[in-house]
Amino acid sequence: MSRILVVDDDLSVRVLLRSILARDQHEVVESADGKSAFSSLSKGKPDMILLDLMLPDYNGLDILTELKQDRELESIPVIVLTGSADRESKLTALSSGAVDFISKPFLPEEVILRVNTQLKLHDLIKSLRIAVDNLESDVLAAGKIQNALVPQSNPHGLAIEWIYEPSYRVGGDIFDVFKLSENRFFVYLADMSGHGVNAAMLSVMVHRFIEDFRTSMGDKDFDLGVFMKELDKSFVFERFNLFFTIVSLIVDLEEGIVLLSNAGHPSPLMQRNGSVELLDGEREGLVGINMIRGDVAKIPFFNGDRLLLYTDGLIEVMNENGEMFGENRLIDLVKSCAKIDIKRTSWRLKNSYERFKGDMLAEDDITALLIEF
Amino acid sequence: MFEFRLAKDKIGVISLEKRARITGETSSNFRKWQDTVDLKNCSRVILDGTNIEFIDSMGIAALISIYKTIASEGNDLVLVNLSEEIKKLLNTLRLDRLFIIKDCSVEEAVKNSC
Numbered sequence: 149m150s151r152i153l154v155v156d157d158d159l160s161v162r163v164l165l166r167s168i169l170a171r172d173q174h175e176v177v178e179s180a181d182g183k184s185a186f187s188s189l190s191k192g193k194p195d196m197i198l199l200d201l202m203l204p205d206y207n208g209l210d211i212l213t214e215l216k217q218d219r220e221l222e223s224i225p226v227i228v229l230t231g232s233a234d235r236e237s238k239l240t241a242l243s244s245g246a247v248d249f250i251s252k253p254f255l256p257e258e259v260i261l262r263v264n265t266q267l268k269l270h271d272l273i274k275s276l277r278i279a280v281d282n283l284e285s286d287v288l289a290a291g292k293i294q295n296a297l298v299p300q301s302n303p304h305g306l307a308i309e310w311i312y313e314p315s316y317r318v319g320g321d322i323f324d325v326f327k328l329s330e331n332r333f334f335v336y337l338a339d340m341s342g343h344g345v346n347a348a349m350l351s352v353m354v355h356r357f358i359e360d361f362r363t364s365m366g367d368k369d370f371d372l373g374v375f376m377k378e379l380d381k382s383f384v385f386e387r388f389n390l391f392f393t394i395v396s397l398i399v400d401l402e403e404g405i406v407l408l409s410n411a412g413h414p415s416p417l418m419q420r421n422g423s424v425e426l427l428d429g430e431r432e433g434l435v436g437i438n439m440i441r442g443d444v445a446k447i448p449f450f451n452g453d454r455l456l457l458y459t460d461g462l463i464e465v466m467n468e469n470g471e472m473f474g475e476n477r478l479i480d481l482v483k484s485c486a487k488i489d490i491k492r493t494s495w496r497l498k499n500s501y502e503r504f505k506g507d508m509l510a511e512d513d514i515t516a517l518l519i520e521f
Numbered sequence: 522m523f524e525f526r527l528a529k530d531k532i533g534v535i536s537l538e539k540r541a542r543i544t545g546e547t548s549s550n551f552r553k554w555q556d557t558v559d560l561k562n563c564s565r566v567i568l569d570g571t572n573i574e575f576i577d578s579m580g581i582a583a584l585i586s587i588y589k590t591i592a593s594e595g596n597d598l599v600l601v602n603l604s605e606e607i608k609k610l611l612n613t614l615r616l617d618r619l620f621i622i623k624d625c626s627v628e629e630a631v632k633n634s635c
Contacts, residue, residue, distance in 0.1 A: 339578070341579055342578055342579040386589065391578075391585060415613075433618060437619065512577070
């Protein structure tokens with residue numbers, strides 16, 4: 149049963165519609181002109197309006213336009229009542245937001261059919277809208293959880309800056325920085341295949357797994373090769389039909405070395421004395437397909453050297469012309485920032501790809517970590 | 522959007538009807554499509570990359586999923602006609618160790634003459 153407002157100056161039409169609609173237990177509210185229709189609307193929202201286009205005080209099309217501009221009322225479906233010959237106003241009414249029209253004189257069956265169809269459609273749209281709203285708020289909540297997992301502040305003793313931007317509220321990128329001892333830090337950056345909710349859920353699992361692994365192995369004995377092999381074993385492709393890439397490293401400030409393992413991830417950039425080098429030496433396959441051997445590269449560093457880790461979302465940022473931001477632009481930018489501190493370098497990097505993409509949406513999550521030794 | 526045909530000796534050939542980007546959405550269609558073809562009984566599967574414009578990580582996941590199906594029977598996945606960018610991506614991911622990547626035509630790959 150629905151509440152239907154019938155607006156028509158012809159009493160006989162109103163009485164007829166009331167009796168037709170009453171057969172399907174619809175409740176009818178009548179208005180003989182525009183003014184009383186608006187007054188009735190101010191008292192309560194009907195589920196539908198049947199609107200005559202020729203009213204003594206108003207043009208029905210003006211009422212329609214006014215309804216569609218009102219945030220409260222615009223969602224009420226309106227079926228217009230017109231004379232059968234009036235093709236032009238039928239079209240105007242439809243383009244002004246009416247959902248259907250009924251030509252006078254009408255058959256009772258036609259009225260019932262059109263009214264019920266539109267009511268059902270409207271109900272479906274409404275429940276869809278509620279479902280989408282719920283989904284959106286779930287995704288927002290998931291995004292908050294994911295955001296709470298990445299570090300909120302710098303671990304004392306390591307100069308590091310980051311950019312973390314999921315493409316759709318939740319993303320498939322995750323990173324973390326742990327202090328293993330006074331001078332040793334563990335850093336990882338991982339990128340799940342895909343983005344959105346399933347990638348985000350996997351990223352949370354990966355994050356959780358790494359925390360557990362760290363606790364069970366102990367910070368003193370943390371071994372990068374063992375860690376990577378364990379990841380590969382635990383996240384086999386068939387489990388989720390997803391994979392991820394990860395670059396992980398141990399920074400030893402006392403020894404002046406970085407231990408680095410790269411599983412299918414874009415090559416990190418090392419900046420030293422104004423030159424920038426891609427660390428694309430020994431690389432592992434991506435995680436989950438039994439291709440990780442546990443190879444770890446040992447890279448010496450000096451005071452002032454910088455290391456940039458990033459996910460492919462950064463270099464694959466597209467501009468309006470379909471060009472990618474690309475590795476070369478990134479290398480040039482890092483070079484040009486050699487003389488400014490890493491906080492400002494990270495701002496400049498963010499500005500730079502945002503300017504590059506302009507109004508285009510980022511298709512993938514973007515994460516970048518910049519470490520200075 | 523995907524086409525499958527059997528060449529001689531039960532060699533399966535997968536190709537794209539028209540130029541396309543294999544991304545999240547297409548790859549989920551791809552998975553459904555994959556269930557409709559019998560890759561397990563192919564002696565080898567050749568994927569013709571001619572019409573692949575771009576492939577993202579979900580597309581890669583779809584490729585791995587095909588590979589897993591074929592490799593479980595001990596057979597090979599051969600990729601031909603890939604763009605340089607895609608070849609570079611597969612190399613970054615070290616997938617060139619899993620898939621056989623060839624610079625030749627589908628016909629040559631079917632004859633195994635490359």
